[in-house]
Structures are given as structure tokens and as C-alpha cells.
Amino acid sequence: MPAIEREITRFQDFLSRQGQKLTQERTSLVREIFSTHYHFEADELLFKMKQKSVKISRATVYRTLELLVKSGLVRRVHLGEEHYHYEHVRGDSHHDHLVCTACGSVIEFNDPELEQRQLDICARKKFTPTFHNLQILGVCDSCHRKGEQPASPDRVMTIGEGAMKLRK
Amino acid sequence: MPAIEREITRFQDFLSRQGQKLTQERTSLVREIFSTHYHFEADELLFKMKQKSVKISRATVYRTLELLVKSGLVRRVHLGEEHYHYEHVRGDSHHDHLVCTACGSVIEFNDPELEQRQLDICARKKFTPTFHNLQILGVCDSCHRKGEQPASPDRVMTIGEGAMKLRK
DNA sequence: ATGATGTTGAGACTGAGTCTCAGGTGCGGA
DNA sequence: TCCGCACCTGAGACTCAGTCTCAACATCAT
Incomplete structure (x- = not known):
């Protein structure tokens, strides 16, 4: 490859x-x-x-x-x-994430207008940005159709569920 | 009070x-x-x-x-x-944060247009948002004037510096 | 007073990540 | 080719934030 x-x-x-x-x-x-x-x-x-x-x-x-x-x-x-x-x-290019709190799936998006708006805000606050981090938590379409309830913000399902942790 | x-x-x-x-x-x-x-x-x-x-x-x-x-x-x-x-x-109301990686100060902002744009993105992706989290890291005005360099994104100064940790 | 329920502190425990150190590797120069 | 040195590695101790357990304590209705 x-x-x-x-x-x-x-x-x-x-x-x-x-x-x-x-x-x-x-x-x-x-x-x-x-x-x-x-x-x-x-x-x-x-x-x-x-x-x-x-x-x-x-x-x-x-x-x-x-x-x-x-x-x-x-x-x-x-x-x-x-x-x-x-x-x-x-x-x-850079992107941010929608994270489904029911199934753990991650959807990426890149929205130039959103990025620009952030720059405007920084300019208004005289802040020199180097980096940002945006996650939107919620429920994805397929989970929503299954009637999944959104988890509370501090109880989010693990993304890498499959990986049983074994130390040592 | x-x-x-x-x-x-x-x-x-x-x-x-x-x-x-x-x-x-x-x-x-x-x-x-x-x-x-x-x-x-x-x-x-x-x-x-x-x-x-x-x-x-x-x-x-x-x-x-x-x-x-x-x-x-x-x-x-x-x-x-x-x-x-x-x-x-x-x-x-809800707000997000600008975090200065040089001095650790935190500036809050609330921008309805930014929030709206996020909702638009979610709608486009058929995603039901419950919560979001945006931090913009960078250098604040006063640090910038002092010529502070931005720290790399994974080396951010502690916000609660003052608090010496003592366990037990 | 009794029992049911809720709360607390001490400290053991966990999970993610960092640090240390002795031993291993590999490359440039003699 | 061999040497030396800087770089790299694994094992495991350590740290730090956060959680759990459990026995003792508080509060309240009966």
C-alpha cells in the first residue's frame, strides 16, 4: 500500500x-x-x-x-x-466531531463558515488562536431511530469498546 | 451574600x-x-x-x-x-472558552451565530445534539504583547496553578 | 427507641499516562 | 571493520485524577 x-x-x-x-x-x-x-x-x-x-x-x-x-x-x-x-x-484538512453517546460512533465535519466565525470571535477578543477543539455530543440518526435516549453529558460510552484492556 | x-x-x-x-x-x-x-x-x-x-x-x-x-x-x-x-x-447562559496557553487565563464568550451554525451542521448530518464543548487555545492579548510564544497544543499550562496538590 | 435511608471519611483501588534505568541498536568516523 | 556515542527500548515503579468500599454516623418517621 x-x-x-x-x-x-x-x-x-x-x-x-x-x-x-x-x-x-x-x-x-x-x-x-x-x-x-x-x-x-x-x-x-x-x-x-x-x-x-x-x-x-x-x-x-x-x-x-x-x-x-x-x-x-x-x-x-x-x-x-x-x-x-x-x-x-x-x-x-482540519475537522471537528459529532460523537454519538449511544453507540459511540464519530462523525466528522468540516465547516469553513464555523471556522471563520471562531476567528472573528478571537479577533474581537484580541486572542491569537493556535488550535481548537469542538465536540458535539448527541445521538446519531440510526440510534435516534432506534429510540435511543441521549446519555447524560458525563456518562459517555467508550469509543474503542472492542479493545478489552489487559495490562502487563 | x-x-x-x-x-x-x-x-x-x-x-x-x-x-x-x-x-x-x-x-x-x-x-x-x-x-x-x-x-x-x-x-x-x-x-x-x-x-x-x-x-x-x-x-x-x-x-x-x-x-x-x-x-x-x-x-x-x-x-x-x-x-x-x-x-x-x-x-x-451557555458559553465557550478561549484558553491562554501562556498564562492559563480563561476568556468566556457566547456567540449565538456560532451556536446556530452548529445546529445547522447537526441538522445536515441528522444528528440530535445534546451538548457541546468548544475550547479555543491560543495566546491572550496581554501575553501576546509580552511576546509570549504559544505552547504546543499538548503542553498547556495548568489553569489552577496556585493549588499545590497535597494528598493525604 | 427502632429501623430505614442517606451521608461521611479513610483508604484501597483503577486506569491512563509518565519516568527511570539498565541494556540494546545502529550509524558516522577512524 | 570496529568503536563509540547518541538514540531507543522494555520492564516496572510511580503519579495523578477519579472511583469504590465499608464501617460508622446522622436524620427522620413511626
């Missing part, structure tokens, strides 16, 4: 610019992230690697994610839960 | 509607929250109570915050850090 190779090259460029190396571990993490996951949690990634019998420690997963975020290949997002989620960036 | 008494009454009403009681501990927490804090962290509140020699356990602080959130007197917000912050709601 040439697309993934391109991401790996981009990561390597980023690393070598700061005297860091593209190791076996980092390569397999990038490969995993860009091949199967979209929105994922750090521990979920760790678990997947374990499943595939690729031995990578928790520390390396976190360290690599930090590098990927710095390199711009991966974005760190809040989706209404305590901890972070990550998503890969494939050169596509 | 009569305003605080009004909030306490509102909380009591909420509690008694579900057969719960307004205890001494709960009262003093509400008093503390509504008198001095605006955006605060749970542990910061615990620390303040300790400073004032009001003995309240960690568990009670968290339990009371949960009740306050449910009652609508307090809102739980993400301000770009791992953990939650809380803010009291004084009958004022």
Missing part, C-alpha cells in the same frame, strides 16, 4: 530533521495506525500490537504517539471522555 | 426532589464554589477546604461535584488539559 509508505517517509523526514531515528517499533506503529485505525486510544493500539504478537511496550507506544503528534501525522482529540483519542491525519 | 443563599436553596430543592439531603459538607462546598472560584479543579477545591480547616474528604468532594453537575448548578468543562475543570453556573 503505497499511501502508508508515504506516511512512513514523512515520519522519517521529521525524525531525521531532529536527529532521531525511524526504528522497527516506530515503523510498525505507524503501519498499524494508518492501516486499520481511525479514532483510537493509546491502550487500544497497545492491545492490537499485542494481539498481532508485535512486542512493543506501553512506554514506546506513548513516546511514538507523542512524536507522531509533533510531526503532524496524528492528531490528539478529546471525544467527550476523560482520556485522549488519537486520529491519523492523511493530509486532509 | 444573598446570591449564594439562593444557589444553596436551589441545590436543596434539587436534592430533596430525589430524597437527598443538604448536609453541612455540601453546604460548605457550594459556599466555597460560589464565593471564590470560577474555573477550578476538583483537587484544588479539596485543597482550599483543607486550607480553611474545613474537613471534607476527597470522596465527598467528588460526590458533591457530581450532584452539582446533575443539578445544573455547576458545569464540567474541558479546558485543554487531561482532567476536568468545573465552573459554576449562575443562571447565565
Whole structure:
């Protein structure tokens, strides 16, 4: 899959610019992230690697994610839960998220007018924005049709449900 | 200060509607929250109570915050850090936040046009929103004038800096 | 006074993430 | 080719925010 190779090259460029190396571990993490996951949690990634019998420690997963975020290949997002989620960036533009509190699905959207409005607000407040984070929680169409009730804002279903956590 | 008494009454009403009681501990927490804090962290509140020699356990602080959130007197917000912050709601309308990554200050704003635009997006995606959360990170005017550099998005200064954490 | 129900504090526990450190890896230069 | 050094890794201890448990306490209606 040439697309993934391109991401790996981009990561390597980023690393070598700061005297860091593209190791076996980092390569397999990038490969995993860009091949199967979209929105994922750090521990979920760790678990997947374990499943595939690729031995990578928790520390390396976190360290690599930090590098990927710095390199711009991966974005760190809040989706209404305590901890972070990550998503890969494939050169596509910025977007925000609608998160279904019933089934955990995530819908992305990008609305230039909304973005512009935010810039206007910042200008009005003499604030220099670097970054923003918007999640809208609610119920998606298919859950709504099933009559799902919205969960209360502080009780949101886990996104990466599938990933049974196993430590050690 | 009569305003605080009004909030306490509102909380009591909420509690008694579900057969719960307004205890001494709960009262003093509400008093503390509504008198001095605006955006605060749970542990910061615990620390303040300790400073004032009001003995309240960690568990009670968290339990009371949960009740306050449910009652609508307090809102739980993400301000770009791992953990939650809380803010009291004084009958004022919904707002979002500009968070300065240099000095940690928080500017609130409420922009009906922005809110409306979000509703439009949800309608377009057939999504039923219940709640949303927008933080814009960046540098505030006074920090900008001091030539402060924006921190990277994943390294944000603590909002409640003052509160030295001391456990136990 | 009794019992039912609700509340509390202490401290054990959890889950996500960070840090440390000894050992491993790999590349540039002699 | 070999060496040295900077970089990288895994294991596990640690931290921090938040939750849970449980025994003791408070309150209220009967």
C-alpha cells in the first residue's frame, strides 16, 4: 500500500530533521495506525500490537504517539471522555466531531463558515488562536431511530469498546 | 451574600426532589464554589477546604461535584488539559472558552451565530445534539504583547496553578 | 427507641499516562 | 571493520485524577 509508505517517509523526514531515528517499533506503529485505525486510544493500539504478537511496550507506544503528534501525522482529540483519542491525519484538512453517546460512533465535519466565525470571535477578543477543539455530543440518526435516549453529558460510552484492556 | 443563599436553596430543592439531603459538607462546598472560584479543579477545591480547616474528604468532594453537575448548578468543562475543570453556573447562559496557553487565563464568550451554525451542521448530518464543548487555545492579548510564544497544543499550562496538590 | 435511608471519611483501588534505568541498536568516523 | 556515542527500548515503579468500599454516623418517621 503505497499511501502508508508515504506516511512512513514523512515520519522519517521529521525524525531525521531532529536527529532521531525511524526504528522497527516506530515503523510498525505507524503501519498499524494508518492501516486499520481511525479514532483510537493509546491502550487500544497497545492491545492490537499485542494481539498481532508485535512486542512493543506501553512506554514506546506513548513516546511514538507523542512524536507522531509533533510531526503532524496524528492528531490528539478529546471525544467527550476523560482520556485522549488519537486520529491519523492523511493530509486532509482540519475537522471537528459529532460523537454519538449511544453507540459511540464519530462523525466528522468540516465547516469553513464555523471556522471563520471562531476567528472573528478571537479577533474581537484580541486572542491569537493556535488550535481548537469542538465536540458535539448527541445521538446519531440510526440510534435516534432506534429510540435511543441521549446519555447524560458525563456518562459517555467508550469509543474503542472492542479493545478489552489487559495490562502487563 | 444573598446570591449564594439562593444557589444553596436551589441545590436543596434539587436534592430533596430525589430524597437527598443538604448536609453541612455540601453546604460548605457550594459556599466555597460560589464565593471564590470560577474555573477550578476538583483537587484544588479539596485543597482550599483543607486550607480553611474545613474537613471534607476527597470522596465527598467528588460526590458533591457530581450532584452539582446533575443539578445544573455547576458545569464540567474541558479546558485543554487531561482532567476536568468545573465552573459554576449562575443562571447565565451557555458559553465557550478561549484558553491562554501562556498564562492559563480563561476568556468566556457566547456567540449565538456560532451556536446556530452548529445546529445547522447537526441538522445536515441528522444528528440530535445534546451538548457541546468548544475550547479555543491560543495566546491572550496581554501575553501576546509580552511576546509570549504559544505552547504546543499538548503542553498547556495548568489553569489552577496556585493549588499545590497535597494528598493525604 | 427502632429501623430505614442517606451521608461521611479513610483508604484501597483503577486506569491512563509518565519516568527511570539498565541494556540494546545502529550509524558516522577512524 | 570496529568503536563509540547518541538514540531507543522494555520492564516496572510511580503519579495523578477519579472511583469504590465499608464501617460508622446522622436524620427522620413511626
